[in-house]
Amino acid sequence: MSAVAAGLARVKATIAEAAREAGRAPDGIVLVAVAKGHDAPRVRPALEAGHRVFGENRVREAWAKWPALKTEFPGLELHLIGPLQTNKARDAVALFDAIGSVDRSRLVAALAREMERQDRRPACFVQVNTGEEARKAGCPPDRADGLVAEARGAGLDVAGLMCVPPLDEEPSPHFALLADIARRNGLAGLSMGMSGDYATAVAFGATHVRVGAAVFGPRPAARA
Numbered sequence: 001m002s003a004v005a006a007g008l009a010r011v012k013a014t015i016a017e018a019a020r021e022a023g024r025a026p027d028g029i030v031l032v033a034v035a036k037g038h039d040a041p042r043v044r045p046a047l048e049a050g051h052r053v054f055g056e057n058r059v060r061e062a063w064a065k066w067p068a069l070k071t072e073f074p075g076l077e078l079h080l081i082g083p084l085q086t087n088k089a090r091d092a093v094a095l096f097d098a099i100g101s102v103d104r105s106r107l108v109a110a111l112a113r114e115m116e117r118q119d120r121r122p123a124c125f126v127q128v129n130t131g132e133e134a135r136k137a138g139c140p141p142d143r144a145d146g147l148v149a150e151a152r153g154a155g156l157d158v159a160g161l162m163c164v165p166p167l168d169e170e171p172s173p174h175f176a177l178l179a180d181i182a183r184r185n186g187l188a189g190l191s192m193g194m195s196g197d198y199a200t201a202v203a204f205g206a207t208h209v210r211v212g213a214a215v216f217g218p219r220p221a222a223r224a
């Protein structure tokens with residue numbers, strides 16, 4: 001088995017174990033294998049092992065890597081997990097099946113316009129900056145209800161919420177806060193948890209965990 005296939009199997013087993021401990025069904029948790037920084041040959045063993053859900057954080061990198069693989073491996077589901085500039089909304093809507101970083105009104109408007117124009121409706125996750133970090137993407141927690149309403153009003157298919165907790169903090173309170181905001185907005189999707197904390201995220205109700213390094217190994221430094 002390749003290192004990537006082994007990593008994939010290990011992460012899936014950990015998710016299943018965390019789900020069991022939380023009294024949840026393992027198939028209620030989607031593993032978004034984060035392929036950013038890795039080229040197509042590195043990603044291929046995961047596809048060959050049958051995995052179909054992948055994450056990228058840059059629109060341009062994703063366009064360079066995925067169109068050919070999309071043709072070769074039907075059923076592929078691509079998630080954009082990185083910040084999105086409004087001028088890339090067109091390319092994002094055209095390629096991705098889910099957009100995980102909806103965090104401001106202008107972006108809602110740009111996405112709504114493109115979805116209408118292309119007649120394509122990727123699922124959207126509203127990103128919440130739960131740690132209120134100055135340099136991090138995501139809307140402030142007290143803006144989340146308003147932005148969810150705005151996105152729904154604009155016709156976006158709002159599947160849930162997404163967060164990236166501060167690196168140097170215990171993630172649990174951030175996961176709990178995100179789950180809370182989702183609950184009061186009637187949202188089922190919770191995209192939270194990365195290589196270091198996805199088992200914890202599952203305990204707090206994650207429906208999507210975004211795991212890169214634990215599947216693909218360390219990213220080539222220059223592009224991570």
Ligand SMILES: *Cc1c(COP(=O)(O)O)cnc(C)c1O
Pocket residue numbers: 034036057081082164193194195196210211212213214
């Ligand atoms: C890179 C990235 C991940 C995956 O991080 P790992 O530590 O490699 O698992 C998850 N979410 C976002 C938003 C990312 O940018």
